[in-house]
């Protein structure tokens with residue numbers, strides 16, 4: 506017994522294995538993403554195997570990937586991720602069922618309620634049904650609100666109004682009763698109309714008995730710019746839902762220098778500690794292993810270096826920030 510405790514303490518104070526350390530603090534996982542672009546890259550899969558306990562497919566479960574044409578489902582890449590996870594005992598987060606981006610034109614062009622209702626049901630039944638029992642949590646709806654707190658003018662909202670959210674959650678619950686069902690969004694890291702509207706929407710959903718289990722905060726952050734992170738995470742938890750940090754990265758305005766990397770180390774520690782001190786926070790997913798594969802390069806060309814490993818898969822000081830917070 507004593508020896509076990511000693512060995513455990515020794516394991517926890519050594520460098521590395523973020524997932525084991527966060528689990529020792531009562532959380533469910535420290536996760537990352539994987540998809541067809543990285544699944545055959547040994548440096549990525551080695552890091553995922555040793556450091557992370559959950560994976561999210563970066564793109565292959567999105568609508569354009571799973572149902573590019575009505576009723577024609579393509580699951581090869583998504584299956585590969587699901588099999589990768591289950592064969593290694595990793596949790597799988599499903600991402601995402603309804604999103605206005607990476608959505609095929611045949612869906613965006615629908616104009617009548619009954620057609621869109623049936624299309625949503627068919628899509629969710631097919632995708633959630635295929636991975637039934639294998640997905641720990643689904644991002645059921647993604648980015649449904651604007652920064653000003655209004656509903657985004659997506660096809661879903663235009664045609665169905667707010668009811669589309671309830672429809673999506675109810676359909677997903679029926680298709681996989683054990684999966685945790687999440688609303689997911691970005692810019693929930695700051696106080697203002699968006700987080701207020703998100704919390705209000707969650708309250709309405711709960712009041713209507715809509716089956717929702719969690720709120721995901723993407724946390725695409727900027728170095729040196731996350732003062733209220735801990736407060737906003739706790740505000741999300743005050744809804745009574747599980748909370749997950751679902752797409753964490755902390756990008757640096759170019760040019761990257763030592764001072765900014767040092768701030769990034771602090772910021773990664775801040776986010777990790779916020780989850781640790783928020784009882785309803787179940788885990789953290791980082792949106793990429795190596796800076797080499799990050800979406801930031803293409804999406805925010807004035808920024809760089811958002812992750813824990815650099816372009817050559819060397820550990821950055823950001824990694825130490827996470828590790829220190831967990832030790």
Ligand code: XIL
Nearest residue numbers: 563564600601647691723752799800
């Ligand atoms: C991004 C992926 O990283 C890219 O590979 C893809 O081309 C576009 O989507 N919010 C989300 C994620 O919910 O799905 C997005 O991922 C990043 C922003």
